Amino acid sequence: MSDLLKITNLKIEAVRENRTKEIIKGIDLTLKRGEVLGLIGESGAGKSTIGLAAMGFCRPGCRIVSSSSIIFDGFEIMNATLAEKQNLRGTRIAYVAQSAAAAFNPAHKLIRQYTEGPVRHGIKSYPEAKKEAQALYKKLLLPDPDNIGYRYPHQVSGGQLQRAMVAMAMACKPDIIVFDEPTTALDVTTQIEVLAAIKKVTRELNTAALYITHDLAVVIQLADRIMVLRHGNLVEEGTSKQLLEAPREQYTRDLLSVRTFQKQVEDPGENKTPILEVQNLTASYRKNTPNVLKDINLKITRGKTIAIVGESGSGKTTLARAIIGLMNPKKGKILYRGKELPYALKRRTKDELRHLQMIYQLPDIALNPRQRIQRILGRPLEFYFGMKRSQRKKRVKELLDMVELPAKFINRFPPELSGGEKQRICIARALAAKPEIIICDEVTSALDQLVAEEVLKLLQNLQDELKVTYLFITHDLATVKAIADEIIVMLLGSIVEQGPREIVFNPPHHEYTELLLSSVPEMKLDWLDELLKSRREKEAARGNGKKFHDIESYLAVSN
Amino acid sequence: MIKLFKRSPLSARIGMLVIAVNLFVCIAAPLIAPYGETEVIGEVWESVSAPNSILGTDHLGRDLFTRMVYGARNTVLLAIGITALAFFLGIFFAFLAAVLGGWVNQLLSRSVDILMAFPTLIFALVVLSVLGTSVPSLVFVLMIPAATRVYRLARALAMNINVLDYVEVARIRGEGIFWVISREILPNTLSPLAAEFGLRFCFVFLFISSLSFLGLGLQPPTADWGGMVRENAGAITYGIMIPLIPAAAIAQLTVGINLVVDWFLHESAGRVPEEI
Numbered sequence: 001m002s003d004l005l006k007i008t009n010l011k012i013e014a015v016r017e018n019r020t021k022e023i024i025k026g027i028d029l030t031l032k033r034g035e036v037l038g039l040i041g042e043s044g045a046g047k048s049t050i051g052l053a054a055m056g057f058c059r060p061g062c063r064i065v066s067s068s069s070i071i072f073d074g075f076e077i078m079n080a081t082l083a084e085k086q087n088l089r090g091t092r093i094a095y096v097a098q099s100a101a102a103a104f105n106p107a108h109k110l111i112r113q114y115t116e117g118p119v120r121h122g123i124k125s126y127p128e129a130k131k132e133a134q135a136l137y138k139k140l141l142l143p144d145p146d147n148i149g150y151r152y153p154h155q156v157s158g159g160q161l162q163r164a165m166v167a168m169a170m171a172c173k174p175d176i177i178v179f180d181e182p183t184t185a186l187d188v189t190t191q192i193e194v195l196a197a198i199k200k201v202t203r204e205l206n207t208a209a210l211y212i213t214h215d216l217a218v219v220i221q222l223a224d225r226i227m228v229l230r231h232g233n234l235v236e237e238g239t240s241k242q243l244l245e246a247p248r249e250q251y252t253r254d255l256l257s258v259r260t261f262q263k264q265v266e267d268p269g270e271n272k273t274p275i276l277e278v279q280n281l282t283a284s285y286r287k288n289t290p291n292v293l294k295d296i297n298l299k300i301t302r303g304k305t306i307a308i309v310g311e312s313g314s315g316k317t318t319l320a321r322a323i324i325g326l327m328n329p330k331k332g333k334i335l336y337r338g339k340e341l342p343y344a345l346k347r348r349t350k351d352e353l354r355h356l357q358m359i360y361q362l363p364d365i366a367l368n369p370r371q372r373i374q375r376i377l378g379r380p381l382e383f384y385f386g387m388k389r390s391q392r393k394k395r396v397k398e399l400l401d402m403v404e405l406p407a408k409f410i411n412r413f414p415p416e417l418s419g420g421e422k423q424r425i426c427i428a429r430a431l432a433a434k435p436e437i438i439i440c441d442e443v444t445s446a447l448d449q450l451v452a453e454e455v456l457k458l459l460q461n462l463q464d465e466l467k468v469t470y471l472f473i474t475h476d477l478a479t480v481k482a483i484a485d486e487i488i489v490m491l492l493g494s495i496v497e498q499g500p501r502e503i504v505f506n507p508p509h510h511e512y513t514e515l516l517l518s519s520v521p522e523m524k525l526d527w528l529d530e531l532l533k534s535r536r537e538k539e540a541a542r543g544n545g546k547k548f549h550d551i552e553s554y555l556a557v558s559n
Numbered sequence: 560m561i562k563l564f565k566r567s568p569l570s571a572r573i574g575m576l577v578i579a580v581n582l583f584v585c586i587a588a589p590l591i592a593p594y595g596e597t598e599v600i601g602e603v604w605e606s607v608s609a610p611n612s613i614l615g616t617d618h619l620g621r622d623l624f625t626r627m628v629y630g631a632r633n634t635v636l637l638a639i640g641i642t643a644l645a646f647f648l649g650i651f652f653a654f655l656a657a658v659l660g661g662w663v664n665q666l667l668s669r670s671v672d673i674l675m676a677f678p679t680l681i682f683a684l685v686v687l688s689v690l691g692t693s694v695p696s697l698v699f700v701l702m703i704p705a706a707t708r709v710y711r712l713a714r715a716l717a718m719n720i721n722v723l724d725y726v727e728v729a730r731i732r733g734e735g736i737f738w739v740i741s742r743e744i745l746p747n748t749l750s751p752l753a754a755e756f757g758l759r760f761c762f763v764f765l766f767i768s769s770l771s772f773l774g775l776g777l778q779p780p781t782a783d784w785g786g787m788v789r790e791n792a793g794a795i796t797y798g799i800m801i802p803l804i805p806a807a808a809i810a811q812l813t814v815g816i817n818l819v820v821d822w823f824l825h826e827s828a829g830r831v832p833e834e835i
Contacts, residue, residue, distance in 0.1 A: 365723045
């Protein structure tokens with residue numbers, strides 16, 4: 001059988017001010033009917049650009065070099081007119097974007113947006129399309145499939161919305177769907193549902209797919225074949241099995257071995273006086289609204305890493321904000337070295353402020369783009385320690401050295417740095433204050449896996465050296481496994497389990513912890529299928545109709 | 560800055576040239592002008608070909624070129640002053656409202672809403688008829704409406720910046736509100752504000768001219784372009800083109816500034832996709 005999609009010598013250039021830069025450097029790609037091809041690589045590898053090029057589309061500022069060839073079902077897309085391309089898009093090639101929340105029009109109901117494609121292209125009538133949407137929602141395991149389409153995008157959860165978008169892509173029964181990181185923005189437990197749904201429908205409808213992701217463990221579950229990309233070049237191509245068991249290139253091996261970094265277990269003989277203590281903390285955003293933090297108690301020992309784990313909406317970031325003084329809790333105490341901290345930032349002393357520092361998830365917006373590194377790192381030195389200009393310069397260089405950046409960065413602006421470098425600057429800025437506690441809010445989530453691992457190692461080295469305490473907020477259990485001494489699992493504003501890492505991660509688990517742990521994708525073929533199978537068995541065995549993705553039910557157990 | 564200039568299109572460069580020439584004339588007015596501002600040198604409405612003048616004479620026989628040069632000084636400098644004042648006030652209160660939020664924001668924003676509810680011309684006519692036409696009252700009348708528009712824009716910009724993490728970092732560090740405003744927010748709102756400055760200047764400038772045309776602006780014998788159009792308006796009926804000369808002067812500066820502003824807005828907004 002001939003190939004459904006055949007891309008040969010694909011080259012794409014970025015054009016700016018009459019200068020061009022090649023970002024895709026001659027990629028060949030074939031896709032057969034019903035086959036799922038995984039494209040994997042770090043940011044900047046060109047995977048999304050290739051995905052869009054399969055639809056004959058290029059982002060503004062880029063252009064496909066005319067010697068490239070994109071043949072879809074015997075039809076050369078490169079020679080197609082705009083109208084012909086538009087006719088193809090949505091009907092025969094569909095696209096699922098990373099952020100469903102940004103891809104849906106918030107002003108229309110889901111089913112209206114589903115039916116728009118087929119009705120507009122004149123393939124189906126509105127009632128036909130509507131009926132099909134309901135059938136497809138059912139196949140995608142959405143709750144209440146007959147009526148869910150009559151909701152607006154903000155009325156369904158993130159995972160449901162993502163599945164609704166998969167349904168929308170399926171509306172015209174396309175031959176190919178391009179999935180662009182469809183689960184990256186989701187929680188692990190939600191990711192499972194979406195993966196399962198994608199796997200089910202692509203198989204049943206025999207749809208071919210390009211699956212783009214940075215997470216090798218995810219793509220192995222879905223793809224028949226995988227292409228590893230880097231800087232617009234192909235690194236390696238092979239079946240999922242080949243790639244997993246016998247990778248040929250070092251880069252692929254690096255990708256496979258991420259998440260193996262682990263902190264050395266320390267001797268437990270250290271003093272155990274808590275440096276920070278939270279007692280009965282309860283908070284809500286406004287008066288008379290439900291509490292987002294419910295009676296939180298925790299103790300943090302000096303020089304340790306405490307990880308707060310939970311999915312979005314669990315209140316973990318709110319807890320951090322309350323501790324740092326950005327949010328007024330309703331009641332409860334925050335004690336620093338046994339002394340009560342005022343709730344509001346303004347009423348804390350300079351020294352209290354200095355001892356608590358924060359590092360953010362997105363280094364892009366955590367650094368003022370109009371300030372040089374010298375100023376960004378120098379300001380805390382000036383502010384807290386009153387250092388003079390020459391002293392500051394010396395100390396800034398020391399700080400850069402501590403985060404393993406060259407001293408020449410001192411005169412750069414943040415936009416001139418890469419994501420990992422920016423995050424290192426954020427770490428250096430926190431260290432400049434000589435803090436006791438650093439709150440790390442999802443510090444590695446926005447980074448590529450290999451870069452994230454470097455940052456984690458750096459944080460660990462700094463802790464060994466400076467005995468600084470980390471409060472690590474994350475949804476990523478792999479990070480937790482790597483770096484945490486103690487773990488606090490949060491769910492809907494409450495702590496469901498807390499304790500040292502060895503205890504929390506070893507069975508018996510709390511039910512919710514087990515759900516979280518089992519949802520982390522593993523580098524194993526058939527991991528998804530086996531997991532789903534075992535969950536179905538357990539659900540059947542329990543027989544009380546409780547579903548695994550019914551998050552709220554776990555809270556009932558803990559109370 | 561030099562890099563930015565090198566990237567500028569031809570239209571923006573023409574605009575910059577126009578602005579530069581105008582500013583030069585403003586500053587060097589007494590050196591350029593051949594006669595005194597109110598010196599009578601000949602007959603009424605002498606044509607361009609008159610031997611002792613370049614552009615002819617006005618309705619009182621004063622040298623039109625001299626009046627034009629001094630008019631540039633009076634009108635342009637007044638407009639720059641008023642716009643700068645409006646920006647200072649507007650940005651200051653806007654940033655305060657955005658950063659403090661709460662009742663400060665409500666009080667300031669609603670006051671601005673009330674001021675904006677008056678049509679600017681009516682507002683100007685009422686205030687000028689009460690206070691009389693003097694330079695301070697003119698400044699007041701022109702500055703207030705301009706400041707409300709600046710306030711609106713600056714508040715919206717500042718609110719966007721205010722929620723970013725680097726502002727939060729500064730707050731957690733314990734920085735005061737003025738540090739946050741001047742070091743974190745202001746530098747990141749400069750390019751849209753600069754574009755707005757150019758645009759606002761045009762409006763103020765045209766508004767001065769129109770008030771002068773109505774006889775409420777700068778009072779004779781002070782030369783100003785709007786007033787000169789009105790004083791010489793009668794000449795049109797005799798087929799004499801003298802009133803068109805100050806009108807053209809108003810037009811050239813407005814167009815010049817807009818050319819630069821367009822480019823500025825384009826730079827700060829990024830590129831628009833050609834095909835989707």
